[in-house]
Amino acid sequence: MNKLKKYNKKRDFTKTKEPIGSISKRNKKLSFVVQHHLARNDHYDLRLELDGTLKSWAVPKGLSYNPKDKRLAILVEDHPISYCNFEGNIPKGEYGGGTVMVWDKGTWSAAHDATESLKDGMLKFTLKGKKLMGSWALVKMKDDNWLLIKENDEYSSDKIDLSKYDVSIKTGRTMDEIASEESK
Ligand code: MN
DSSP: OGGGHHHHHHOOTTTOOSOOOOOOOOOSSOEEEEEEEESSSEEEEEEEEETTEEEEEEETTOOOSOTTOEEEEEEEEEEEGGGGGOOEEEOTTSTTOEEEEEEEEEEEEESSOHHHHHHHTEEEEEEESSSOEEEEEEEEEETTEEEEEEOSSTTOOSSOOGGGOOSOTTTOOOHHHHHHHTTO
16 A cells, blocks of 8 residues: 555545555556646656556646657656546545546556666657657656657657647547536
C-alpha cells in the first residue's frame, strides 16, 4: 500500500468517486492511460503501469506527434491501476476537482528496463493506443520536471493536431458532456 499512500492521503473517498488506491497484480500487457483533466489548470495526465501502480505525469499541453515539441511533464503521485477506467467529475474543492476524460488507453512497453530507466531519468517507451501510437521519451530535467518528446518513427508527424481528437475513447463524450453528467 505504501506506493499509494500519497494518493489515498490526498483524497476523501466519501466525496470523490475516484477508486481507492490498492496495489494490483501486474497485467500481462502493461496498461497506459492518458486522461484529459480540466481542473484548476487544463492538462493531460499520462499514466504508465509499473509494478502494481500507475506512474503518473501531468502534461500541461498534452502529448505531441512532432519530435520538435518538448512537452513539460510533471511527475505526480502513483495512481492505482483501476484509475485507467476513471471518467467523471471530482467535486469542486476536492483534490483535482474538475472533469476527467479517458482520452486514450491501451498498452505500453519500455525500450529498456523501466525501473532502471526511471532511476536514470531517461525512459524510452512505446504506446499502443487508439489515438497514440509509436515511441516517446521521458527525459528528467530537475526534481519532478521531465520532458516528453516524440521519437522519430513511422508515426511521428508535424501535421497532427491532437487537440482535435477531443472525445473520450471510453464513452465518446466531450468534456462538456462529461461535466454535465452529475449536475443533473
Ligand atoms: Mn490531473
